[in-house]
Amino acid sequence: MARTMAEKVWEEHVVRRADGEPDLLYIDLHLVHEVTSPQAFEGLRIADRPLRRADLTIATEDHNVPTENIFLPIADPVSRTQIETLRKNASDFGVRLHPMGDIEQGVVHVIGPQLGITQPGMTIVCGDSHTSTHGAFGALAFGIGTSQVEHVMATQTLPLAPFKTMAVNVKGSLKPGVTSKDIILAVIAKIGTGGGQGYVIEYRGEAVRALSMEARMTVCNMSIEAGARAGMIAPDQTTFDYLKGRPHAPEGELWDQAVAHWQTLATDEGAVFDREVELDADELSPFVTWGTNPGQGAPLDTSVPDPASFADASERAAAEKALAYMDLTPGTPLREVAVDTVFVGSCTNGRIEDLRAAAEVIKGRRVAEGVRMMIVPGSMRVKEQAAAEGLDQVFTAAGAEWREAGCSMCLGMNPDTLKPGERCASTSNRNFEGRQGKGGRTHLVSPLVAAATAVRGTLSSPADL
Amino acid sequence: MEKFTVHTGRAVPLRYSNVDTDQIIPAVYLKRVSRSGFEDGLFAAWRAGDPDFVLNKPEYKDGTVLIAGSDFGTGSSREHAVWALQNYGFKTVLAPRFADIFRGNSLKGGLLTVVLPQESIEYLWNLVEGDPTAEVTVDLEAREVRAQGLTEPFELDDYTRWRLLEGLDDIGLTLRHVDAITEFEKQRKPWLPVTQ
Numbered sequence: 001m002a003r004t005m006a007e008k009v010w011e012e013h014v015v016r017r018a019d020g021e022p023d024l025l026y027i028d029l030h031l032v033h034e035v036t037s038p039q040a041f042e043g044l045r046i047a048d049r050p051l052r053r054a055d056l057t058i059a060t061e062d063h064n065v066p067t068e069n070i071f072l073p074i075a076d077p078v079s080r081t082q083i084e085t086l087r088k089n090a091s092d093f094g095v096r097l098h099p100m101g102d103i104e105q106g107v108v109h110v111i112g113p114q115l116g117i118t119q120p121g122m123t124i125v126c127g128d129s130h131t132s133t134h135g136a137f138g139a140l141a142f143g144i145g146t147s148q149v150e151h152v153m154a155t156q157t158l159p160l161a162p163f164k165t166m167a168v169n170v171k172g173s174l175k176p177g178v179t180s181k182d183i184i185l186a187v188i189a190k191i192g193t194g195g196g197q198g199y200v201i202e203y204r205g206e207a208v209r210a211l212s213m214e215a216r217m218t219v220c221n222m223s224i225e226a227g228a229r230a231g232m233i234a235p236d237q238t239t240f241d242y243l244k245g246r247p248h249a250p251e252g253e254l255w256d257q258a259v260a261h262w263q264t265l266a267t268d269e270g271a272v273f274d275r276e277v278e279l280d281a282d283e284l285s286p287f288v289t290w291g292t293n294p295g296q297g298a299p300l301d302t303s304v305p306d307p308a309s310f311a312d313a314s315e316r317a318a319a320e321k322a323l324a325y326m327d328l329t330p331g332t333p334l335r336e337v338a339v340d341t342v343f344v345g346s347c348t349n350g351r352i353e354d355l356r357a358a359a360e361v362i363k364g365r366r367v368a369e370g371v372r373m374m375i376v377p378g379s380m381r382v383k384e385q386a387a388a389e390g391l392d393q394v395f396t397a398a399g400a401e402w403r404e405a406g407c408s409m410c411l412g413m414n415p416d417t418l419k420p421g422e423r424c425a426s427t428s429n430r431n432f433e434g435r436q437g438k439g440g441r442t443h444l445v446s447p448l449v450a451a452a453t454a455v456r457g458t459l460s461s462p463a464d465l
Numbered sequence: 466m467e468k469f470t471v472h473t474g475r476a477v478p479l480r481y482s483n484v485d486t487d488q489i490i491p492a493v494y495l496k497r498v499s500r501s502g503f504e505d506g507l508f509a510a511w512r513a514g515d516p517d518f519v520l521n522k523p524e525y526k527d528g529t530v531l532i533a534g535s536d537f538g539t540g541s542s543r544e545h546a547v548w549a550l551q552n553y554g555f556k557t558v559l560a561p562r563f564a565d566i567f568r569g570n571s572l573k574g575g576l577l578t579v580v581l582p583q584e585s586i587e588y589l590w591n592l593v594e595g596d597p598t599a600e601v602t603v604d605l606e607a608r609e610v611r612a613q614g615l616t617e618p619f620e621l622d623d624y625t626r627w628r629l630l631e632g633l634d635d636i637g638l639t640l641r642h643v644d645a646i647t648e649f650e651k652q653r654k655p656w657l658p659v660t661q
Contacts, residue, residue: 015642015645015646015649016642016645020623020624021624022624024639024642024645024646026646026649026650026653028653028657029658029660035495035496035543036542036543036544038498039498039499039500039544042498042500047636049636052646054660054661055659055660055661056659056660057660058660063492063495064496076496078496078497079496081496081498082496082497082498085498094661096660096661116658117658117660119656119657119658121654122657127542127544128541128542129540129541129542129566143542143566144542144566144569145542145543145544145547145566145569145570145573145574146544146545146570147544147570147573147574147635148569148570148573150636151635151636151639154636154639154640155636155639155640155643155646156646156650157639157646159635159638159639161622193483193536193539194483194535194536194539194562194564197536197562197564197565198565224540224566225540227536227539227564227565228565229565229566248658248660249658250656250658254655254656255656257654257655257656258654258656261654293483293485293539314482314534314535317482318481318482318483321481411487411492411541412491412492412493413492413493413495413496430485430487430540430541432485432487432488432540433487433488433510434487434488434491434510435487435492438491438493438510
């Protein structure tokens with residue numbers, strides 16, 4: 001029978017199947033960070049259980065870490081305790097940890113692919129919803145809660161109820177200035193924040209095939225923002241070229257075996273998805289969000305919508321509440337919305353290609369008066385690469401801040417936050433109320449739009465410069 | 466884990482849809498390494514910033530049943546959202562639809578999340594707004610929600626229901642099959658990466 005890629009990967013990992021019970025799935029890789037792991041390690045201790053497969057587990061420090069002065073003690077004692085707790089836990093349970101200052105440290109979803117430890121056909125979990133990022137390689141990768149983190153530590157498996165499958169078919173090709181971030185923001189605006197609920201989404205079509213690995217990661221990263229548990233893209237030559245030669249990629253004979261297997265993972269001809277959604281890349285333009293959930297977005301060429309234009313009563317109420325929080329007036333052209341801060345970084349858009357894209361726009365220009373632009377590489381390796389290419393010089397010459405690796409201003413958990421009322425164009429993934437700091441206002445954008453916005457001081461695309 | 470069989474209590478009407486876990490508990494409260502004491506973070510921004518927010522009203526302070534709008538628990542996978550609701554005193558949350566990860570977390574931790582039709586949620590909102598002392602019963606044995614003028618069945622798979630009724634820990638259940646795990650590990654693909 002013809003099967004989808006998600007079904008194939010699932011079937012390959014079933015440890016145990018019994019009537020009336022969820023399938024027990026084997027987990028190939030467990031990524032760990034400081035925020036969602038302490039209570040799980042503590043659970044192991046209380047129950048006197050060992051961590052079953054430290055060799056399939058890797059940890060880093062990302063959510064809490066400051067992005068400057070990283071060799072000084074962390075000022076916030078609670079954050080410091082959480083970091084120190086992870087260090088002790090990693091040491092006690094034999095887990096490899098890349099701490100602050102280490103060359104392999106970075107946002108957990110940036111370092112997995114970078115190390116080549118994220119590979120097609122794997123099951124990958126992390127106590128972080130953006131684990132869907134790794135699906136760009138054709139892995140089944142999803143975020144889990146702390147109870148499940150403990151479960152994976154103790155058993156290297158998870159009992160899971162089956163997912164439904166959705167195909168998002170993106171035909172055509174992207175115009176210059178339009179990026180994979182605009183694809184995923186358009187998908188979320190189309191199907192809504194609950195539209196993917198219960199599904200694994202597979203992104204397909206010529207526009208997806210044409211994307212680089214890093215651009216694919218941006219798409220899969222935000223699958224959770226459409227409510228989906230995971231997003232996947234079939235592995236192809238682009239995937240293999242990206243992986244070849246990375247520290248944990250197979251070599252020699254094993255590489256050939258692996259590639260042969262990876263080529264069988266793509267969805268079979270004639271396989272049936274539970275739902276299909278169509279999108280035309282030729283029709284896309286730079287997208288920005290205006291509201292307080294990632295589904296509340298619109299093309300930059302349009303205006304702040306009138307809540308009265310929403311037919312559905314709950315959407316109307318949500319739009320009214322969002323505009324009040326965002327302090328926006330219906331009918332205002334989105335291009336006239338002025339920002340205080342521009343943030344380039346995060347597991348969505350903190351990779352080298354994202355920094356190159358932003359640098360290309362900002363090169364030879366200045367960040368607008370009164371605007372603060374922060375560039376936060378997704379990992380120390382990305383930072384190193386960017387510096388080797390001179391991108392750090394481009395950014396600092398333009399008046400932007402050049403920082404160390406971490407989650408930074410994607411979430412209000414470290415010193416990089418917005419002040420109440422501040423407005424930010426952000427390449428991150430969530431525009432929830434207070435996400436970037438209490439009272440802060442977030443517009444989600446691509447790195448190109450972020451850089452152009454920094455120059456003009458209002459939401460802009462490079463074409464406006 | 467505490468068993469869940471039948472719970473009857475006062476209810477809190479939360480007339481918002483798309484309540485994400487950053488609202489349920491902002492990130493700044495996630496720095497702790499304990500598993501308790503998260504009640505101060507529950508809806509912290511709304512409780513601090515909006516005197517009319519429902520949890521700031523004295524008539525709802527003893528509520529144990531939260532009645533929310535659609536897509537409750539979207540966004541971040543933080544299980545702290547479940548702990549914050551439980552630490553505050555909630556035993557169950559009713560909504561037309563929940564985000565997947567939040568739902569999974571809640572049912573692992575013994576916070577019963579119940580999917581009801583939008584009309585039933587509207588009915589219950591009106592009921593408890595009209596009479597804050599009105600009680601709502603969530604009966605897991607019968608898979609039924611009951612309140613004055615309403616009896617509404619709900620769905621929950623047999624396995625999860627059994628686990629909640631018995632208060633069973635998932636890890637203990639899985640470790641009964643440790644031989645199957647060991648057997649599986651013998652036939653994993655030879656190229657799969659290891660971290661050390």
